[in-house]
Amino acid sequence: MSPAERAPRPAGVLAPVLTPFGADLAPDAGRLLRHCRWLLAQGCAGLAVFGTTSEANSLSVEEKEALLDALVEGGIDPSRLLPGTGACALTDAVRLTRRAVQRGCAGVLMLPPFYYKAVSEDGLFRSFAEVIERVGDDRLRVYLYHIPPVAQVPIGPGLIERLLRAYPKAVAGIKDSSGDWNNTRMLLDGFAARGFDVFAGSERFLLDNLRGGGAGCITATANVNPGAIARLAREWRGPEADAQQAGLNAVRGAVEKVPVIAGLKEIVAHHAADPAWRTVRPPLSGLAPAQAEGLLSSLAALGFSMPGLR
Amino acid sequence: MSPAERAPRPAGVLAPVLTPFGADLAPDAGRLLRHCRWLLAQGCAGLAVFGTTSEANSLSVEEKEALLDALVEGGIDPSRLLPGTGACALTDAVRLTRRAVQRGCAGVLMLPPFYYKAVSEDGLFRSFAEVIERVGDDRLRVYLYHIPPVAQVPIGPGLIERLLRAYPKAVAGIKDSSGDWNNTRMLLDGFAARGFDVFAGSERFLLDNLRGGGAGCITATANVNPGAIARLAREWRGPEADAQQAGLNAVRGAVEKVPVIAGLKEIVAHHAADPAWRTVRPPLSGLAPAQAEGLLSSLAALGFSMPGLR
Numbered sequence: 001m002s003p004a005e006r007a008p009r010p011a012g013v014l015a016p017v018l019t020p021f022g023a024d025l026a027p028d029a030g031r032l033l034r035h036c037r038w039l040l041a042q043g044c045a046g047l048a049v050f051g052t053t054s055e056a057n058s059l060s061v062e063e064k065e066a067l068l069d070a071l072v073e074g075g076i077d078p079s080r081l082l083p084g085t086g087a088c089a090l091t092d093a094v095r096l097t098r099r100a101v102q103r104g105c106a107g108v109l110m111l112p113p114f115y116y117k118a119v120s121e122d123g124l125f126r127s128f129a130e131v132i133e134r135v136g137d138d139r140l141r142v143y144l145y146h147i148p149p150v151a152q153v154p155i156g157p158g159l160i161e162r163l164l165r166a167y168p169k170a171v172a173g174i175k176d177s178s179g180d181w182n183n184t185r186m187l188l189d190g191f192a193a194r195g196f197d198v199f200a201g202s203e204r205f206l207l208d209n210l211r212g213g214g215a216g217c218i219t220a221t222a223n224v225n226p227g228a229i230a231r232l233a234r235e236w237r238g239p240e241a242d243a244q245q246a247g248l249n250a251v252r253g254a255v256e257k258v259p260v261i262a263g264l265k266e267i268v269a270h271h272a273a274d275p276a277w278r279t280v281r282p283p284l285s286g287l288a289p290a291q292a293e294g295l296l297s298s299l300a301a302l303g304f305s306m307p308g309l310r
Numbered sequence: 311m312s313p314a315e316r317a318p319r320p321a322g323v324l325a326p327v328l329t330p331f332g333a334d335l336a337p338d339a340g341r342l343l344r345h346c347r348w349l350l351a352q353g354c355a356g357l358a359v360f361g362t363t364s365e366a367n368s369l370s371v372e373e374k375e376a377l378l379d380a381l382v383e384g385g386i387d388p389s390r391l392l393p394g395t396g397a398c399a400l401t402d403a404v405r406l407t408r409r410a411v412q413r414g415c416a417g418v419l420m421l422p423p424f425y426y427k428a429v430s431e432d433g434l435f436r437s438f439a440e441v442i443e444r445v446g447d448d449r450l451r452v453y454l455y456h457i458p459p460v461a462q463v464p465i466g467p468g469l470i471e472r473l474l475r476a477y478p479k480a481v482a483g484i485k486d487s488s489g490d491w492n493n494t495r496m497l498l499d500g501f502a503a504r505g506f507d508v509f510a511g512s513e514r515f516l517l518d519n520l521r522g523g524g525a526g527c528i529t530a531t532a533n534v535n536p537g538a539i540a541r542l543a544r545e546w547r548g549p550e551a552d553a554q555q556a557g558l559n560a561v562r563g564a565v566e567k568v569p570v571i572a573g574l575k576e577i578v579a580h581h582a583a584d585p586a587w588r589t590v591r592p593p594l595s596g597l598a599p600a601q602a603e604g605l606l607s608s609l610a611a612l613g614f615s616m617p618g619l620r
Contacts, residue, residue: 057398057399058399059401060371060399060401061370088367088368088398090335090592091369091372113367113368115461116368116460117462120595122595126592126595127592130335150427152462281400282434283426283437283463284429285430285436
């Protein structure tokens with residue numbers, strides 16, 4: 001397949017889509033599909049389903065395969081999809097990555113195997129290399145997922161360098177969820193000029209990342225505030241960019257005062273008038289009533305809304 | 311099923327059995343079965359297959375199910391088996407736990423879901439509770455697996471207390487791999503008298519644990535030194551116990567100078583004259599030649615051997 005036949009690379013704002021559950025804790029494909037459609041309508045460039053915010057590691061591979069199938073069969077353009085497919089088990093990562101490629105997804109967002117800590121760079125290189133080789137498909141585009149506060153297994157510049165040299169076509173970029181702008185800047189300075197797309201893991205860094213040559217952001221808060229974040233991604237060269245960034249930060253600041261995933265589900269439940277959205281899978285817990293009230297009133301004070309959600 | 315019909319609870323030394331792989335990184339059920347038979351013949355009371363030492367989180371649920379079936383069908387008494395069944399995904403933990411119970415295993419060793427960090431005690435309680443309720447079988451015995459250096463999600467006394475109150479029959483004990491004797495002593499003082507079996511996660515603490523009312527140990531090193539560790543578990547009230555403990559510590563000290571899982575596989579490969587045993591799955595790496603030589607010569611200097619392995 002020639003480069004010209006390939007879909008354009010994702011750029012702008014991607015949402016790591018929340019996964020709704022039924023009362024029995026089974027994933028709810030219908031609600032997920034509706035939320036995905038709303039996110040795209042609000043201006044998200046893509047959907048990073050099965051991320052940390054999606055509680056994806058609380059789902060089995062089978063559950064993720066079924067949801068991916070439901071999205072594509074439900075009409076979501078797979079060139080907008082960047083599913084998370086990294087796993088502790090090599091065989092799980094291969095299976096889900098292969099399915100994503102076969103389904104025509106734009107790429108995959110790949111966690112390192114995250115059970116063993118302090119593993120060698122060589123061991124991590126072999127982990128990613130085995131997945132790329134076993135999938136063995138020219139269409140595969142891997143976005144590395146660096147999220148040391150959660151995975152506790154970092155993806156450092158030495159590993160990226162090795163992967164880019166070995167698989168320059170397959171290794172397409174990174175999501176940097178370190179929360180450390182110095183790390184994102186290092187990635188931009190070291191790799192962006194070589195066609196390696198750097199996504200910030202939070203919209204707090206969206207403007208700085210775009211100014212530094214990055215591709216956009218993949219951010220939890222895009223589940224509830226996609227329109228404003230996508231607008232900054234379009235208008236970042238304009239005169240209002242810094243003010244827009246400050247507005248995004250205010251909304252994010254309100255959300256970050258509570259556990260973020262439960263908080264985002266609370267916000268969707270409230271604005272969609274759909275209490276089922278509050279359900280999280282263990283080990284996560286829902287918000288306490290006082291947390292929920294505080295969150296919603298903080299957002300109301302900021303004039304926050306979710307247009308067209310109901 | 312009345313208590314009298316149930317198998318006796320595991321006590322003594324259990325091995326978290328190494329998982330051999332083929333050159334294609336597929337699990338090798340035949341070599342696993344032979345190693346299990348050798349471990350039991352050497353005096354191990356039980357086999358904690360699918361533990362950290364087993365690289366179990368690098369295996370898919372399907373691979374673990376197939377190995378468990380192969381062991382039972384290969385003649386391993388399931389009342390000697392304590393497979394690891396904890397997982398990040400609730401549905402994976404339920405599926406593998408159910409299979410273990412249906413296969414007649416003595417119990418299961420259960421990691422908490424380990425992707426999300428700093429989760430609430432309530433969220434962890436719900437994780438274990440959902441597995442116990444969904445499996446819904448009186449035969450289920452859960453041994454909690456506390457290994458904060460790796461999982462980064464601890465199982466503290468408040469959680470144990472809640473689980474014991476809610477499920478006094480199902481919650482049977484704990485493996486404490488904190489590496490902190492003060493934590494093991496706290497568990498013994500707080501819970502052992504209530505029929506909660508405390509296993510140390512290293513034979514370094516075997517004698518202290520047995521003297522304090524514990525049930526034994528589940529230790530990586532039992533894969534290579536099972537006879538001597540099992541002997542101390544039998545003779546711990548005898549006059550040689552402290553000297554025996556010192557001997558165990560010397561062997562363990564040699565192993566701990568290298569990455570332990572790769573080191574144990576190197577030892578088995580050498581003493582079985584079977585190089586295939588050296589294979590580890592990514593993200594782990596094999597030993598460098600100098601590490602392997604140093605390890606084997608340190609053990610030779612201690613008079614270490616693996617009788618009957620070939």
